[in-house]
Amino acid sequence: MLSREENELITRVGQGTPMGDTLRLYWLPALLSREIPEPDCPPARVRLLGEALVAFRDTNGRIGLIQELCPHRLASLYFGRNEECGLRCVYHGWKFDVDGNCVDMMNEPDDYQFKHKIRTTAYPTCELGGVIWAYMGPADKKPPLPEFAWTQVPQSHRHVTKVIQECNWLQGLEGGLDTSHAPIMHRLITENSTRGGFKPSNPFVAGKAPKLVVDITEYGYQYAGIRPLGDSEMHIRTYQFILPFHQIRPSKSERGHPMDAGHSWVPIDDQMTMVFNWSYSVTDEPLNEEDRLERNLGNGPLHVDQVTFRSKANRSNDYLIDREVQRTESFTGIDGINVQDRAIQEGMGSIVDRSKEHLGPADKAIIQARKLLRQAVKTVQAGGVPGGTRGYQQLRAREAVLRRDADWRAEMTPEMPREAIVQTV
């Protein structure tokens, strides 16, 4: 559990809050590249860390991410015209370039124009892995580009989606770092079900409850859920947590193709979250159209409106829970692994009161993530650079059944330098 104060400290993200200041020192996924697909296309609304912004791609392909409200009389630039290297407010015709400079004022005669005195907030962006990332912190603290392994593979091998979740970002992150719920909540209860989930014969489900080992690093941690299997084996699933809100986990596509996958839980504000879901093929073979439907996870076009990014199964329809399916086929009766996650995480309320929890050893990874987040805030308050801004580029996550006495780190995540482990808990 956390005290009320600690809970406030690590969940609130607005300007001037300790966690808000900390998150502003990272590159943040802001929107999908395909939301503004080509030069001079319509702008897109973006709400990030409580700030209302618009994104646009100018005539030369440069990306602007500027304050939504026009500095003249605060009309929304979402309704603006994206033309000739700038976004023009349709109210009185003021126009802004991607750097936030006012470059024209249609409502003032030439000799009265004061455009050189007007600037609007504009955040630096970069485009990597089909995602437009924003940096909202001080210019002198901008970290290296967020070159996660998934952003470096060709588009044919990568799949990225976005879905809006109606709760605080930390609830999402904690669900993603919680291996102990996964084979329980996401299990199927009959072997022949075709719904998304883990079948009873899957060693993830068949193994006993896990012991958790957390290797703390500079970027966050690697951790393993270790489940005894039979007399002499163990099922191991590793995850990576990269500060402040990225998860990497082992995965398989809908047809069983091996992938790495993960989520980033990006705060829209204190009560809403943009979840970016990514996956990529870890072989030479590209992903196919079926893989991109994400039938099992419930994040693709079948489950999520691709204009609003709202989940079709949501709080207002009880996530389309089917009690008969819950009785006979799946643990929850809700279709889609991540739909199940959203149901539970949103059902806790906007910001869960962590002072009321009763944590056990199975929550070790969650406890450590909260510690690392508090530490990151402290580091930033002392003027330092928080963890997770570098050193994560090669990270992988894996799942395997090994001999009970195997050295799982050497066998499963050999690319992770052992000297990176600061402490094991």
Ligand code: FES
């Ligand atoms: S409010 Fe935008 S130009 Fe007047």
Ligand SMILES: [Fe+2]
């Ligand atoms: Fe889950």
